[in-house]
Amino acid sequence: MDPVFLAELAINGALTGLLYSLFAIGLVLIYKASSVPNLAQGGLTMVGAYVVLALARDVGMPLWLAIPIAVAIMFGLGFGIERVALRRLAGRPVVMILMITLGLDIFLRGTTLAVWGGTSRSMELGVSYEPLFLGDILVSRIHLVGAFVAVMFFAAFLLFFRTRLGIKLRAIADDYMASWSVGISVERGIGLSWGLASVVAVSAGVIWGEIQGVDQALSLLLLKGLTVAVLGGLDSILGAIVAGIILGVVENVGADFLDPLVGGGSRELIVAAVLILTIMIRPHGLFGRHDIERV
Amino acid sequence: MFYRLSGVYHTNYISDSRIYKVPADRNLALALLVLGVAAPFIAPSLYVNSYMLPWLIWTSAALGLNLVTGWAGQLHLGYAAVMAVGAYSAIHAARFGVPWEFALIIGGLSASVIGSLFAFAALRAKGLYLALTTLAMQFIMDWVLTHSPAISGGSHASLQAPTLKLLGQEITSDTGLYYVALAWCLLVTIFMLNLKRTGLGRALVAVREKDYAAAILGVHSFYYKIVAFAMSSFIGGVSGALLVATFFFLAAPEQFSVAVSIQALAMVIVGGLGSIIGSYFGVALILLVPGLVNGVVVTASEQLGMQINVETLAHIPNAVYGALIVIILLIEPLGLGKLYGNIRDYLMVWPFDQLRK
Numbered sequence: 322m323d324p325v326f327l328a329e330l331a332i333n334g335a336l337t338g339l340l341y342s343l344f345a346i347g348l349v350l351i352y353k354a355s356s357v358p359n360l361a362q363g364g365l366t367m368v369g370a371y372v373v374l375a376l377a378r379d380v381g382m383p384l385w386l387a388i389p390i391a392v393a394i395m396f397g398l399g400f401g402i403e404r405v406a407l408r409r410l411a412g413r414p415v416v417m418i419l420m421i422t423l424g425l426d427i428f429l430r431g432t433t434l435a436v437w438g439g440t441s442r443s444m445e446l447g448v449s450y451e452p453l454f455l456g457d458i459l460v461s462r463i464h465l466v467g468a469f470v471a472v473m474f475f476a477a478f479l480l481f482f483r484t485r486l487g488i489k490l491r492a493i494a495d496d497y498m499a500s501w502s503v504g505i506s507v508e509r510g511i512g513l514s515w516g517l518a519s520v521v522a523v524s525a526g527v528i529w530g531e532i533q534g535v536d537q538a539l540s541l542l543l544l545k546g547l548t549v550a551v552l553g554g555l556d557s558i559l560g561a562i563v564a565g566i567i568l569g570v571v572e573n574v575g576a577d578f579l580d581p582l583v584g585g586g587s588r589e590l591i592v593a594a595v596l597i598l599t600i601m602i603r604p605h606g607l608f609g610r611h612d613i614e615r616v
Numbered sequence: 617m618f619y620r621l622s623g624v625y626h627t628n629y630i631s632d633s634r635i636y637k638v639p640a641d642r643n644l645a646l647a648l649l650v651l652g653v654a655a656p657f658i659a660p661s662l663y664v665n666s667y668m669l670p671w672l673i674w675t676s677a678a679l680g681l682n683l684v685t686g687w688a689g690q691l692h693l694g695y696a697a698v699m700a701v702g703a704y705s706a707i708h709a710a711r712f713g714v715p716w717e718f719a720l721i722i723g724g725l726s727a728s729v730i731g732s733l734f735a736f737a738a739l740r741a742k743g744l745y746l747a748l749t750t751l752a753m754q755f756i757m758d759w760v761l762t763h764s765p766a767i768s769g770g771s772h773a774s775l776q777a778p779t780l781k782l783l784g785q786e787i788t789s790d791t792g793l794y795y796v797a798l799a800w801c802l803l804v805t806i807f808m809l810n811l812k813r814t815g816l817g818r819a820l821v822a823v824r825e826k827d828y829a830a831a832i833l834g835v836h837s838f839y840y841k842i843v844a845f846a847m848s849s850f851i852g853g854v855s856g857a858l859l860v861a862t863f864f865f866l867a868a869p870e871q872f873s874v875a876v877s878i879q880a881l882a883m884v885i886v887g888g889l890g891s892i893i894g895s896y897f898g899v900a901l902i903l904l905v906p907g908l909v910n911g912v913v914v915t916a917s918e919q920l921g922m923q924i925n926v927e928t929l930a931h932i933p934n935a936v937y938g939a940l941i942v943i944i945l946l947i948e949p950l951g952l953g954k955l956y957g958n959i960r961d962y963l964m965v966w967p968f969d970q971l972r973k
Contacts, residue, residue, distance in 0.1 A: 416685065417945055419747055421941070423878055423881075423941070424938050425938065429938070430938070431931050431932070434934070435934075436928070438927040438928070544755060548752075589758075592755075597753065600745045
């Protein structure tokens with residue numbers, strides 16, 4: 322195989338992978354703070370994109386104003402979901418928590434489509450579709466922008482976790498009983514993590530909405546996001562970034578090898594296989610915490 | 617008042633291990649059975665075949681999932697894939713000329729073989745990770761189904777089921793199909809009712825509560841996990857086959873997609889983990905209420921003269937379905953079965969409920 326083509330596949334794969342990381346950071350934030358696997362992240366991403374569009378099209382705001390306002394709205398939504406739904410189920414078996422997030426996902430998707438309809442809309446961020454050549458390698462501009470946003474979020478969270486509030490969140494993630502006893506409001510911290518995850522969902526929604534159009538398919542990112550989060554270790558943001566790059570490269574290069582063999586569409590298969598293999602071989606992922614279970 | 621514990625004395629172990637310890641429960645079950653048998657004669661056949669029949673088959677499928685999730689405590693997000701294996705192998709067998717009785721058993725057995733693969737995931741992972749593994753397996757199964765024309769039936773990806781024929785009788789009438797569904801559902805229900813009082817059932821519960829602790833008691837947890845997955849997959853496979861044979865008449869991959877797996881899990885959890893009567897309620901709620909709500913919305917909007925666009929109407933059932941899951945879990949995390957249990961407990965001592973306090 323031509324090395325330049327292989328490099329092109331790998332680089333574009335890595336950029337796409339960073340966009341999966343953008344999605345996965347939302348999952349990681351919530352899991353880190355409260356050990357809740359948020360299967361509604363796909364629904365949240367979709368709502369985020371639709372809210373931005375609603376503000377931009379139906380209200381008529383420019384995008385630079387619509388996005389911050391959507392961020393504020395979604396922060397409230399995430400905070401509200403935690404307050405109304407998740408807090409009441411705290412301490413319940415994981416099956417019920419999984420189910421309620423799945424229920425939320427279905428509800429968010431159904432409501433969004435009932436309100437705004439299912440036809441695909443375009444985001445129109447204004448990023449040009451002119452091909453960008455780095456040497457001989459063709460790179461998509463919007464993927465580059467998205468990858469930049471993902472890395473920015475990572476950097477922002479690195480800094481955030483050094484602030485007073487961020488240290489509180491880290492304490493909650495570490496041991497919520499101990500945090501309670503030193504006077505940290507655990508409930509507020511978990512609510513905050515939901516709010517932040519929803520903010521990340523807006524950005525993922527905007528970037529992915531630009532790439533594939535704003536429609537129901539945005540919630541299908543869930544499997545890829547989950548795979549990235551699990552591979553990275555579910556409670557590590559750095560893990561989400563690294564795992565995103567790995568999954569993106571493996572998916573893009575692997576699909577190129579496998580597609581001719583199986584007749585196309587092998588991406589889903591590769592992602593599912595990575596998820597299964599990760600859980601079988603290293604359930605705590607690359608950077609996750611290895612917890613010991615006791616009887 | 618009709619539920620009375622007073623006057624019910626258990627003087628030996630046999631009477632104490634009865635399925636229905638309170639006569640009222642048994643009478644209620646018998647009354648429901650009579651209603652179920654008489655349904656084709658008292659209800660319009662449209663209702664019987666488009667609501668009651670899928671309800672019964674889905675209930676048997678949900679009971680199968682409840683066996684593995686509610687009893688053995690293993691999360692399963694790939695149940696639709698298992699149902700698909702059963703449905704497709706039974707239909708292929710029937711098309712090949714195997715009698716339907718055997719085709720259904722072949723469907724069940726092949727589903728249990730594939731379903732046991734899910735159990736190997738349960739060997740290494742549990743809880744959330746098991747759920748994610750089974751979810752990934754469901755995606756792989758979906759992919760295999762949609763990408764292999766030999767299984768899914770050519771370019772249209774749909775497979776016509778041959779006419780159901782049991783014991784030499786062609787079953788084509790609505791009433792006949794309904795009775796097939798009722799018989800299967802009864803069979804599964806009786807099996808599940810009895811499972812509770814066998815050693816196997818108790819072993820499964822021990823594995824659910826804590827597998828290490830079960831191992832210390834001498835219960836080989838991995839063996840029972842495989843047994844649970846195999847049994848539930850058998851039930852799921854036959855239910856899937858019957859669903860196609862009596863309701864859809866045409867098998868297509870979308871009938872067994874990820875969304876359907878989630879729906880099946882929702883039925884079990886909304887119904888109540890480990891509750892048999894709850895599975896009936898859960899399936900009814902998840903399967904029928906969204907459609908009913910949509911009907912109400914349509915009539916209300918016509919009455920009020922409002923114009924609701926078609927797309928909105930198409931998505932309202934989905935929103936309602938999601939909201940139902942959330943609301944039920946918030947009201948009673950143990951599901952509708954627990955709500956029923958609360959009412960039953962209240963009636964058991966009514967009007968002397970102060971005696972309990």
